[in-house]
Amino acid sequence: MPDTTKLIENLVEKYGKKRESLLPILKGIIEEERYLSEDRMLEVAKALDISGAEVYGTASFYSFLDLKPRGKHIIRVCKTIVCDMKGKNEVLKTIKDCLGINVGETTSDGTFTLLQTNCIGQCDHAPAMLIDGEVYNELNAEKVRNIIKEYKLNRQN
Amino acid sequence: MASQVKRADIIFAPYSEYPYKILGEALKKSPDDIIDALIKSGLRGRGGAGFPTGLKWKFAKKAQGDEKYVVCNADEGEPGTFKDRDILVKVPRKMLSGMGICAHVTGATKGFIYLRAEYDYLKDALQKEIDFFHQHCEKYGLDFHVEIKSGAGAYVVGEETALLNSAEGKRGEPRNKPPFPVTEGFLNKPTVVNNVETFVNAMMVCRIGAEEFAKYGMRGQKGSKLFSIAGDTPKPGVYELELGLTVEELVNEFGDGNTKAVQVGGVSGFCVPSAKFKEKTIGFPGKDDVNYIPTGGSIMLFNHTRSMYHVLENYLEFFEEESCGQCTPCRVGTQQLLKGIKAIKKGKKDPAYLDTLYKLAETMKITSKCGLGQSVANSFCSIVDEFKEEIIY
Structure with a gap:
């Protein structure tokens, strides 16, 4: 993990000090640290010369900008109507069983966080989920178990 | 025989010409001719609201501004919608051509594609297409630069003024209209915001002509x-x-x-x-x-295996989470509708309470600030009208 002050410096350099840069910078921090801590938000506020409240107000608006510590891999299972009809509950149950966590929780080793999300535009291949932005669709229990297994085995680093 | 749907093949039909040929040809036409063709074609915005595209471009062309923007709304968040995803994957050049033609018509020099966070996985391939597009802009002498702006998970940002706020790095809350984006849009500059599919269609009007399109x-x-x-x-x-x-x-x-x-x-x-x-x-x-x-x-x-109560509950959970909270009718209304139908279902509220909820939905329609709060009544009332028993019992 890069030095965090350095991380924000790099992001500000990449996207600029304009107000429009706020979202890309926050997303850049999420990419590295998975969530936005109070300290990080204050650092960003200082770097962009806006108030901490502005940064927090913006960050808290968006569901993909987490404000709580998250695991290395964030699983977001779609819960909107079509995925719900096509077996979302089975997908959720399988993940809960595999990882021993409930929705909103993170595994004790900090590897996975399980969340639900609204429509991800995969209704023609429902049920579907995102893991760190990658799409997995046409899910069933077996497929979910294999995906989780693959993440545990191959994506440790 | 029962009447049938009529298939069309405009959007995904393969290019028979070299890339960006139509863009090159359109750039030789006068902006007014292109606007006339769009108006004649009857093309209306494909995001759902259906504003006539030709008029929108005309207003943006007329608007005074040292800088203008062309924005492609790829924040496809409406549940059950995924067609823009296919356009972005299969025919991004048609979409970019449409944006280029819009830049030519309106005099915009900058543009961006607002891509929803759920489609982040499409970003790298799309960026390559944009680079390829820029090469052609340069070749044709079109001063126009497009970038991708990524969303961060918020349904309401699909509303055009909320999208502009989000692109400016703010909370994605809808603005009051007027002013409309065509006069005061991104950074308060004249801005055309169109759906992904609308840009493809605008390009196709240039390719096949307004008469053919209107057929x-x-x-x-x-x-x-x-x-x-x-x-x-x-x-x-x-x-x-x-x-x-x-x-x-x-x-x-x-x-x-x-x-x-x-x-x-x-x-x-x-x-x-x-x-x-x-x-x-x-x-x-x-x-x-x-x-x-x-x-x-x-x-x-x-x-017939589906419970319409369950469907409505799922919708309302969606609205309750996605309401931006800015205006009271929508923020409180979505919460109360959800709470209300649950209470009726559990027998904690009298079935007649559904009438009160119905009135609440109708009130939200006329008092909410943006399309989100205004449209909750569409599904709520149409489901309650037809499936009242399922909702109550």
Whole structure:
């Protein structure tokens, strides 16, 4: 993990000090640290010369900008109507069983966080989920178990 | 034989010419000629609201500003919609051509594609296409630069002024209108915001001509439209069909033989029960024409195994989470509707309470600030009207 002050410096350099840069910078921090801590938000506020409240107000608006510590891999299972009809509950149950966590929780080793999300535009291949932005669709229990297994085995680093 | 849907093949039809040929040709035409063609074609915005595209471009062209913007709304968040995803993957050059033509018409020099966070996985391939597009802009002498702006997970940002706020790095809350984006949009500069599909269609009007484009469509509707078909159907997917088809024709083609209701236009649209399949037409309504239902493309089919209470509860959970909270009717209304139907279902509230909720939904329609709060009543009232027993018992 890069030095965090350095991380924000790099992001500000990449996207600029304009107000429009706020979202890309926050997303850049999420990419590295998975969530936005109070300290990080204050650092960003200082770097962009806006108030901490502005940064927090913006960050808290968006569901993909987490404000709580998250695991290395964030699983977001779609819960909107079509995925719900096509077996979302089975997908959720399988993940809960595999990882021993409930929705909103993170595994004790900090590897996975399980969340639900609204429509991800995969209704023609429902049920579907995102893991760190990658799409997995046409899910069933077996497929979910294999995906989780693959993440545990191959994506440790 | 039952009447059938009419397929069209404009959007995904393969290019027979070299890349960006149509863009090059369009750049030689005068902006006014292109605007006239768009108006003549009858093209209306494909995101769902249906504003005439030619007029929007005309207003932006007329608007005074040292800098203008062209914005592609790829924040496809309406439940049941996924057609823009297919355009971004399969025919991004047609979309970028449309943006380039819009830049030529309006005099914009900058543009961006607002890509929803859920589609982050499309970003790298899209960026490569944008680089390729820029090479052609340079070749044709078009001073226009496009970038991708990524969303961060918020349905309401699909509303154009909320999108502009989000692109400016702010909370994605809708603005008051007027002023409209064509005069004060991104960074308060004149801005055209169009849906992904609209840009493709604008490009196709330039390619096949307004008359040819307007030949598509039935029952007075113009053009073809992409539909995202999902739910209880044996063949979910993206289909291009002529506008103006009835729900019955759609069900004949895509239903599973047991269709009970069709949700047209996503959760912000209307639920059509089987008794009304024949009379409801998909397209843009004229004045007071209740039998036309517009859609950004979302079509969800439900068969008789589905509980409409469960469907409505799922919708309301969606709205409650996605309401931006800025205005009270929507923030409190979505919460109370959800709480209310749960209480009725559990017997904690009298069935007559549903009438109170109905009035609340109608109040939200006239008092909410943006399309989100205003449209909750569409699905709420259309489901309650037809499936009252299912909601109560």
